Amino acid sequence: MCGITGIFRFEGNTEDLRTRVIQMTATLAHRGPDAWGTYASRDIALGHARLSIVDLSMGHQPMDTGEFVISYNGEVYNYIELRQELQQRGIVFATHSDTEVVIKAYKVWGRNAFERFNGQFAFILWDKNNRQLIAARDRYGVRPLFVMKWKGAWYFASEMKAFDSLPGFRREYDIQHLFEHGLLWNTIGSDTVYKGIRTVEPGTYEIYTGAADPSVHRFYSLGCLPQEPPASFDEAKEELRGMLRDAVRLRLRSDVPVGMYLSGGIDSSVLALLTSQVMGERFKSFSVTFGDPDFDESSYQNEMVSFIGSEHHATRIDYDTVSENFLEVVRHAERPLFRTAPVPLFLLSKLVRENDIKVVITGEASDEILFGYDSYKELKLLQFWARSPQSSIRPLLIKRLYPHLRHYSDTKAYGLMKLYYEDFLDTFSNPLAGLNIRIRNNTVLAAALNKELGVKFNQDDLIDKVKATFPADYEHWTLLQQNQFLEMTTLLDGYLLSSQGDRMALGHGIEGRFPFLDHRIVEQTFSWPDSYKLSGFSQKHILRSAFRGLIPASIIDRPKLPYQAPDLRAFIRNGKPVPLVEQYLSPEMIREYGVFDERFTARFLRRFSERSSHQVGYRDNMTLVFLLSAQIALYWARNPRQTSLDERKRIVDITEKSAA
C-alpha cells in the first residue's frame, strides 16, 4: 500500500513545486517505507511513497507512460485478467504491475475503466495531452484521498497531514462538520471535519482542468448492478461460499506473503478457513488479546488457530497500552474517534510488521452487508411493533435485543427500555433509518461544544443533507437495505475503514485486504431478501448457515460481542483522569483551542469521580473519547511532526519541461 500526493495549477517555479511535493510525500512515509519518487512538470507534480507488494522490481511510481503519469495507492485484484484483455487488443506492457494496468485500462476504456476494477484504490492520474487531472477512489472508500484548494492551487494527498507541510497552511476544524461527524460518525458527502479540505467520495472520480471546481462523476453506488431473481436460501448459501472463496483467492494475489487478522469472531474465522483452503500452506495469523477478561477473545482465537494450524502471533493490550498509544493513534487517524478500538489495531499492525508481513486479510464489512449490527435488529423490532403500537406483546422482544446488557434483561428495567424505544416509533422509518437512535444519543455533543460557536442542531436540515447522498432507488429499498447504505456511508467509511482501518494499518506500513468488500459480494447479498441476513434476531444468518460444520460450532454460536476496547477504564483510574486526559481536557487547553465548552468539560470529568467506570454507559464512553481525540487531533494539526525521506530510497525523479 502506498501514500500519494499531488499538486495542480501551482503558480511558481517547477523547483518550488518539486520541493513542496517532496515535503508532502515525506509526511506519508509511514504508508510507503520501501521507496519514493516524484514527477514534476510546469504546474503539476505527483509524489509517491511506496510499499512494494506487486512487481517489486518494476512497479515504480509515479509511473510515466509518456501520455499519462499516475500516482496510485492500492490494488486492482483482477489486474491479471484485465491485462490479458488489454493485450488481446494489442496493448503492450512494460511491467507486471497493476499500476500499469490501471493506466492502460484508462487509455483504452477511458472513464468506463473504473467500473471494471475489482479492488481498493485511490489514484491521481495526469493526462498530459488533454491537460486534465483525474482523482478517483474505490467503491467503498477503503483507500483515502483528500483534496484542498489553497491559494489558487489544488493539493491532493492520502492523508490530510500532508497539507500541514505547506508553508503558511494550518488545519482548522469546521465546527458544523465536526458536530455532524459526532452525530453520524462520519461527515456527509465530500465534507471533512476540516475547513477547506474535501474527500473524494467513494465510488467517484473527479476531473480537474483548471481553477474551476472539478466535475464529479459517480461510477458506483450501492445496488447499482442488476441482479438475477433471488436464489433459494440453499442456493444463496452455496453462492456465498463460492463468492467468498473467490474474493479471498483474488486477495491472495501478491508478490509478498499474506497474513491475516484473527479476531475470534465468525467473519475472520470464515476468511481464515478459506485462506487456508486457497493457499494450501501454512500462513501467519495475528490477534489482539486483552488483559481484562471482559474484553478478551483469545479462547476463540486459539480455537481457530488450532483448527487451521496457522503460525499465530498475539499482542496483549491492557489499560496502560491504550492510554500510552492514544496520542500517536489520533495523529494517524486525524479526526475525532468514538472508541479506543483503533489502538489495538495500531499495535496489531506493528506486530505484523515485526513478523515481516506487509499484507493481511481482514473481516470488516460483514456486519454491514449481512446485517450484523444491532441497528438492524432495533429497526426490525420497531417496524414490527409499529404495525400494532398498542400491543403489549410485541415490545417484549426488547428483552431479546441485548441479552448481554444487564439493564435490558432486568424485568423492572424492561418498562424503561420500552419507554425508550417507544420514543422512536414515530421516527424510525424516516430516511435516517437506524441512524435516528445514534443521532439522538450523540446529540449530547451539542452541549459539549463551545456555545459561542453557535452550532445548532436541526434534524430536518440534517435529513436533507443526508438525503442528497441517497442513490436514485433508495426509497424503493427495504428499511434494512436503507440502513445498510447508511451504515456503509457513515460507520464503515468514516470510522472502520479509515480511523480504525487504513490509518492504523498503514501507520506501520501494513495493507489490509477486505474480501467482504468485493463488490460482487456486496451487490449480490444486497439483492437477497432481508430474511436471509437477519432471520428473527439471528444476525448474519446466511453466513452462519453457510459455514456451519466447516468452522467450529462454538465460534458460529458464540454470543455476539461487539469489537471493543477498554475505553473509559484506560482514561479514568479510581475516579481520576489519567495525565493524558488531564492535559488535553484541562481548562487551559479547552480555552486555548476554543472547540468545547469549559463548564461542560469540567462537569463531565467531575462526573467520573462520583461513580466507578463500570457504572458509566455508552454515551459517557463515547463522549470522553470524542472530546479527548478531538483535542488531540487539533493538537497535531497545530504541531505537525517534522518528517523527512531517505534519499537512498528515491527511485523516481522526473522533472519534465512541458511546452508552455
Next chain:
Amino acid sequence: MLTDKEVEDKLIAFICHNFMVEPDEFNYEESLVDQGVIDSIGLVEISAFMEQELGIKVAEEDMSRSNFGSVKKMVAFIVRQSAQGNLTNRESAT
C-alpha cells in the same frame, strides 16, 4: 410533602448535574429522549433517582410516556405518587 415547584427544582438539578445540560438548554414539556438529553441508561438513572432520592415507588406499569414523557409529566407523576402514599419503605420509614 414537597410542592410541585420543589419537585421540579430537584428533578431539574438532578438532570442538569447528571446529564450535563443547563436548565435553559432543554424543553420541560418535551421528551428528554427526543431532545437527546438522555439515552436508555438515563431513564434508568432518573427512575433510580425518583426511588432513592425522592422515595417514590416506580412500578413497571408506571413506566409510560404519560409519566416519563417530559419533565412536567415526571413532576406530576412524583407529586401524584407522593400524595397517594406510594413511597418506598426507606422514605416512608423516615
